[in-house]
Amino acid sequence: MVEVRDVSGAGELRACQELQRKAWGITEDGYVVPVATMAAAQKVGGLILGAFDEPDRGLIGFAFAFLGKLDNRLVLWSQLTGVHPAHQSTGVGRQLKLEQRRRAKEMGLEAVAWAFDPLQASNAAFNLGVLGASAHRYEPDMYGSRTDALNVGLATDRLIAEWETSGEPHGHTSRWPDAVELIASDASLAIDVNTIPSDASHLTVEIPARISDVKGLGPSASADWQRSVRDAFQRAFAAGYIAVGFSRENPARPRYLLERR
Secondary structure: OEEEEEOOHHHHHHHHHHHHHHHHOOOOHHHOOOHHHHHHHHHOOOEEEEEEEOOOOEEEEEEEEEEEEEOOEEEEEEEEEEEOHHHOOOOHHHHHHHHHHHHHHHOOOOEEEEEEOOOOHHHHHHHHHHOOOEEEEEEOOOOOOOOOOOOOOOOOOEEEEEEEOOOOOOOEOOOOOOOEEOEEEEOOEEEEEOOOOOOOOEEEEEOOOOHHHHHOOOHHHHHHHHHHHHHHHHHHHHOOEEEEEEEOOOOOOOEEEEEEO
C-alpha cells in the first residue's frame, strides 16, 4: 500500500533530499534541492508530493513542482520526480504524476510540464506512451555539464514534456504505417539524419534501447547518438511536428512517434 500526500516538515523534506541522491546516483551536493528552497516553494504555489510505503510510512518517492510559464500560460513545472531504486517500475511514479496533474487542474492550470533526457528510453515510454504527454521543444545542454551517474559524459539535452490537465490523455505506442524514419542506424551507431519529405504526416526518431550500453562502447558512440537525435528533433520541431508517443514494438530499436500539427 502506498499513500501519496503533501510532504510536511523539515524531516520529510530532508528525506526528499536523500531520495534524490539514491534515485539518480547524485554524489555532488550542489545538485540536491535545498530544504529551504522546497519549503519556500510550498508557501507560494509550489507542490511537493511524497509517496509513503505502508505500514512503515517510509518515503519511497517524491515529486517537486512549482509554478512556471510556457507560451504565456501558467503551468505546474515538475522539476523532479524520483522513486527509490527498490520501488521503481512498481507504479509509484505514475501515482505521483497523476496526483500532480489532478492538483494542477484544481489550481486552474492548463498543463503540467517537465524536462527529460531524450536518450532515456524508459522515461520517454513513460512520459509519452503511458502518461500521454507531448513534446515540441528541444533544449540543448539545458543544465550544463553534470557529474551524476545518469548525465556524466554527455551534454544535458532535454525534451520538454507538456501534459494537458483537460480531457483524458492518450499516448501513442504503435507506429503509423506511413511514418518516415528520420534516423538511419546500424547496430549501436547512429549514422545519419534523413531529410523530411514535404508531404510526410508522421515521423519516427529512433534512440538506443539502453543508452548506458552505448556509453560502454566509448564516449564517441553516445555523443554521436546525441548529436543525431538533437538534429532530428530540431529539424522536426522546426517543420511543425510534435512528439505524441513512443513505440517499443521492436524492443531493440525504440522510436519516438511524431505527427504534423
